[in-house]
Amino acid sequence: TGHHWGYGKEDGPSAWHRQYPVAKGNRQSPIDIIPDEARRDSSLGPIFLKYDRCTSLNISNNGHSVVVEFNDSDDRSVIQGGPLDNPYRLKQFHFHWGEKGCEGSEHTVAGIGYASELHLVHWNAVKYKTFEEAATAPDGLAVLGIFLELGDDHRWLHMITDALYMVKFKGSSTDFKGFNPKCLLPSNLHYWTYLGSLTTPPLHESVIWIVLKESIVVSDKQLGMFRLLQFSGEEDGQRMRMENNFRPPQPLKERLVRSSN
Numbered sequence: 001t002g003h004h005w006g007y008g009k010e011d012g013p014s015a016w017h018r019q020y021p022v023a024k025g026n027r028q029s030p031i032d033i034i035p036d037e038a039r040r041d042s043s044l045g046p047i048f049l050k051y052d053r054c055t056s057l058n059i060s061n062n063g064h065s066v067v068v069e070f071n072d073s074d075d076r077s078v079i080q081g082g083p084l085d086n087p088y089r090l091k092q093f094h095f096h097w098g099e100k101g102c103e104g105s106e107h108t109v110a111g112i113g114y115a116s117e118l119h120l121v122h123w124n125a126v127k128y129k130t131f132e133e134a135a136t137a138p139d140g141l142a143v144l145g146i147f148l149e150l151g152d153d154h155r156w157l158h159m160i161t162d163a164l165y166m167v168k169f170k171g172s173s174t175d176f177k178g179f180n181p182k183c184l185l186p187s188n189l190h191y192w193t194y195l196g197s198l199t200t201p202p203l204h205e206s207v208i209w210i211v212l213k214e215s216i217v218v219s220d221k222q223l224g225m226f227r228l229l230q231f232s233g234e235e236d237g238q239r240m241r242m243e244n245n246f247r248p249p250q251p252l253k254e255r256l257v258r259s260s261n
């Protein structure tokens with residue numbers, strides 16, 4: 001139904017505002033994070049991640065990214081603390097990446113992009129009954145953003161890249177049980193936090209962003225496996241390699257970025 005959004009010239013980020021006017025809103029994501037302009041806030045405590053390995057369900061290609069979904073029927077896997085008033089339940093994680101190493105992340109740091117960015121999406125199940133309801137509420141979602149930079153192989157990322165051949169085409173999905181995303185975290189959980197939005201349509205302004213200062217390291221070979229994925233379905237004629245599925249930084253407007261200590 002209707003013309004769907006994408007990352008191409010005609011249907012990419014610069015065109016999204018036509019169908020999603022909030023694209024020009026006051027709390028859009030991603031942003032360029034300028035560390036020197038972030039406010040250190042001593043009231044910002046540490047974040048706590050309690051991820052239970054047995055809540056992962058499946059890995060799939062939704063035509064925009066590769067997504068690992070979790071069972072969010074209880075509080076087994078949650079993020080809490082930091083800027084959050086409640087625990088937020090882990091719903092899914094996915095990645096954004098480029099076609100070369102110097103760009104591919106969504107947030108940038110003092111104008112510098114990374115090769116990729118991992119998003120762990122959580123929702124406020126204390127205040128809202130469903131993910132869908134939370135996804136449209138100003139404090140409904142908490143997304144943990146982790147930068148990926150190029151270097152040596154990541155010890156655990158192979159668990160994801162080994163499964164990518166099974167979800168090459170849009171609409172494909174396969175079991176992915178027993179994966180604990182804790183293995184994708186850097187050693188240090190210092191972060192920047194600000195109020196923003198989804199970075200893909202419908203671009204809801206419902207995200208409390210928590211972006212980790214420390215990146216994780218993956219190899220070019222591992223990241224190259226993500227580029228074997230296709231935006232298009234198996235039956236679609238033209239081959240559409242999945243890459244450059246990132247939105248560029250948006251205006252900060254009247255927002256403050258805070259920094260944990």
Ligand SMILES: CCCSc1c(F)c(F)c(S(=O)(=O)NC)c(F)c1F
Nearest residue numbers: 094119121135141143197198199200
């Ligand atoms: C209602 C969307 C379904 S869940 C989801 C998602 F699939 C997604 F891709 C992003 S993102 O904007 O791309 N990255 C932050 C999200 F924020 C999400 F919450």
Ligand SMILES: [Zn+2]
Nearest residue numbers: 094096119199
């Ligand atoms: Zn994302």
